[in-house]
Amino acid sequence: MNLYSIALFVHIVGALLLFVLLTIEGVSLRAGIPAGQLNRVLGPISGLAILVPGLYLVAAGTGWKGWVAVGFTSWVLIAVASAVTGVSLMRGRVSRRTAAISWIIRVGMALGVVFDMTVKPDAWVAIVAVVVGAALGATAGVAARREVRPT
Numbered sequence: 039m040n041l042y043s044i045a046l047f048v049h050i051v052g053a054l055l056l057f058v059l060l061t062i063e064g065v066s067l068r069a070g071i072p073a074g075q076l077n078r079v080l081g082p083i084s085g086l087a088i089l090v091p092g093l094y095l096v097a098a099g100t101g102w103k104g105w106v107a108v109g110f111t112s113w114v115l116i117a118v119a120s121a122v123t124g125v126s127l128m129r130g131r132v133s134r135r136t137a138a139i140s141w142i143i144r145v146g147m148a149l150g151v152v153f154d155m156t157v158k159p160d161a162w163v164a165i166v167a168v169v170v171g172a173a174l175g176a177t178a179g180v181a182a183r184r185e186v187r188p189t
Contacts, residue, residue, distance in 0.1 A: 042098055045091035052087025053152070056116075059084060060145050063120075067138045077124055085117055104161020105154040112151045112168050116144050139179035146175025 059080055066073035096106055123140040126132040132140075150171030154164040 042095065045094045045098070048087055049091040049095060052084050052089075052091070053148075053155075055080065055084040055087060056148060060141065060148065063124075064138070064141055064145070067134055067141060070134065072128070077120070081117070081120065085113075088113060103158070105158050105164040108161060108164035108168060109151050109154050112147050116147055116151075119144055138182070139176065142175040142179040142182075143172050144175070146171035146173070146178075 059077055062073050062076060065071075092110070096102060100106060119140055123132065123137050127134070127137045147168050148171070150168035153167045153171075157163075157167075159167070
């Protein structure tokens, strides 16, 4: 066991925690239960567990490749969108339905990043993976938002 292995483990645990937080957010949106307090505590922990070892992994081995830049950029976008959505929802600026669409788009983006981290494609393929994930999330969110009308 070496420092690289430990950093990779912490990085993966941070990503798992991100998905746990996204799951809690999705369930809370569906149930109408506020989960902002938990996300405010665990979100930064997840962020640090992803970022710090991730930067070490880049410096110690991978180097700045296209998929790394896409992953980092996507991570920033997911974090900012999560914070904006959470604050806006708590202040009543967005509906739960709009927050749910934001949530599913972020889930799609995160899955695209997991693809990128696993496959390590060229930059363009990495971008397409995240964009396709976000687009599939948006499509699912909009489709779920439609109400079924009785005939």
